[in-house]
Amino acid sequence: MKRAVAASLALALVAAGACFHKTKPPGFTTQETFGPYLQSVSGTGATVCWRTSVASDSLVEYGTTPQLGQRALSGQASEKHEIALSGLVPGTAYFYRATSRDANGQIVFQKSGGPFSTAISRADGLAGKKFTFLAMGENHNHSLVSNFSSVVAASGASFVVDAADQVDAGSDLGDWRTYFDAGKSFYHALPLYMCFSNHNYSDDAGWGYFDIVANPGPTEQWYTFEWGHVQFFAIDSTYNKGGNEQKIRDEELPWLERELARATDGVDDPVFTVAFYHHPTMSSGPRSRWMDRVWGENVLLPILEKYGVDLVLYAHDKFYERSVRNGVPYIQIATGKLAPTIENKNPYSVKLITTQRTILVVDVEGRKMAYRAVNEQGTVLDSGEVRR
Ligand SMILES: [Fe+2]
Numbered sequence: 001m002k003r004a005v006a007a008s009l010a011l012a013l014v015a016a017g018a019c020f021h022k023t024k025p026p027g028f029t030t031q032e033t034f035g036p037y038l039q040s041v042s043g044t045g046a047t048v049c050w051r052t053s054v055a056s057d058s059l060v061e062y063g064t065t066p067q068l069g070q071r072a073l074s075g076q077a078s079e080k081h082e083i084a085l086s087g088l089v090p091g092t093a094y095f096y097r098a099t100s101r102d103a104n105g106q107i108v109f110q111k112s113g114g115p116f117s118t119a120i121s122r123a124d125g126l127a128g129k130k131f132t133f134l135a136m137g138e139n140h141n142h143s144l145v146s147n148f149s150s151v152v153a154a155s156g157a158s159f160v161v162d163a164a165d166q167v168d169a170g171s172d173l174g175d176w177r178t179y180f181d182a183g184k185s186f187y188h189a190l191p192l193y194m195c196f197s198n199h200n201y202s203d204d205a206g207w208g209y210f211d212i213v214a215n216p217g218p219t220e221q222w223y224t225f226e227w228g229h230v231q232f233f234a235i236d237s238t239y240n241k242g243g244n245e246q247k248i249r250d251e252e253l254p255w256l257e258r259e260l261a262r263a264t265d266g267v268d269d270p271v272f273t274v275a276f277y278h279h280p281t282m283s284s285g286p287r288s289r290w291m292d293r294v295w296g297e298n299v300l301l302p303i304l305e306k307y308g309v310d311l312v313l314y315a316h317d318k319f320y321e322r323s324v325r326n327g328v329p330y331i332q333i334a335t336g337k338l339a340p341t342i343e344n345k346n347p348y349s350v351k352l353i354t355t356q357r358t359i360l361v362v363d364v365e366g367r368k369m370a371y372r373a374v375n376e377q378g379t380v381l382d383s384g385e386v387r388r
Pocket residue numbers: 164165197198199278315316317
């Protein structure tokens with residue numbers, strides 16, 4: 001369930017009680033302080049998240065200038081803080097400050113964030129307004145992503161897509177702190193869209209992950225969102241890692257096909273569609289060997305290609321590879337620690353980078369979506385484009 005708190009332009013409001021945990025959740029054995037970070041940023045809304053090591057309230061002051069001026073408050077004591085702002089203006093920069101006070105009124109957390117941009121409108125995207133997003137993966141709570149701070153800053157990106165694994169252990173709050181701390185120079189200002197992965201699944205059925213994210217619906221495990229004239233699909237590719245595999249798949253694939261059909265039915269369609277998930281459906285490494293390749297080729301890829309998805313992003317194997325199948329670029333991202341193992345070069349492989357970490361920078365402008373894989377020094381190692 002998405003644990004969102006409605007906010008308004010009014011001075012303050014109180015969160016729904018079900019949204020918060022008074023004590024640390026059962027999946028977490030430590031107490032940590034990190035954030036703020038941004039989830040589910042749309043044209044008119046944004047969710048500001050952070051953690052504190054003590055139970056405390058949640059205040060977000062925000063506005064279109066550094067003077068802020070608007071407030072959203074949850075008075076409920078929690079170590080988890082998740083405040084949803086609403087009534088925002090599309091394509092607009094917002095500043096904010098997140099504050100928590102303990103039961104004695106002492107400030108235990110206060111950090112400024114942003115400015116971040118709300119999603120530009122479909123109309124502005126169609127009219128040629130440019131935006132940029134980043135894709136990363138395999139961070140595994142290494143601090144290595146901090147090496148990309150200057151690349152991220154120079155990119156002018158509006159948001160980040162993370163194809164996971166974000167952390168080694170999804171139930172370890174310390175791993176999540178490391179993950180967010182590594183990107184603390186930009187996560188406060190770049191909305192983060194994550195997908196589910198094996199390192200979220202392995203511990204406690206993803207409990208920790210779902211306590212960290214505030215993804216859009218219909219579930220937080222798979223979802224879709226739009227930015228301008230691009231529609232994104234976050235897919236859970238972990239379905240056959242556990243006993244309830246059929247349940248997950250049976251729910252997810254009809255949803256995916258329905259949403260892709262809607263996105264391409266000729267009525268109010270986006271120009272581009274981008275799918276991301278964790279397990280590579282094409283890779284020259286070992287990690288696409290069993291569940292991923294078989295499941296992908298037989299189940300997922302036919303759906304994606306039937307509806308003409310323009311770009312597919314994933315991770316899991318710890319190196320960069322761009323494969324092209326039926327004209328669609330499938331890009332495997334490795335932003336964190338590299339562990340390249342090449343078994344057999346996959347038949348769709350076009351570009352392989354095994355010795356450098358990369359982040360993918362994607363510029364969208366009108367009918368062109370141009371991507372480039374950039375190393376920590378800002379050198380472009382691979383590039384391409386999709387036109388519609
Ligand atoms: Fe993985």
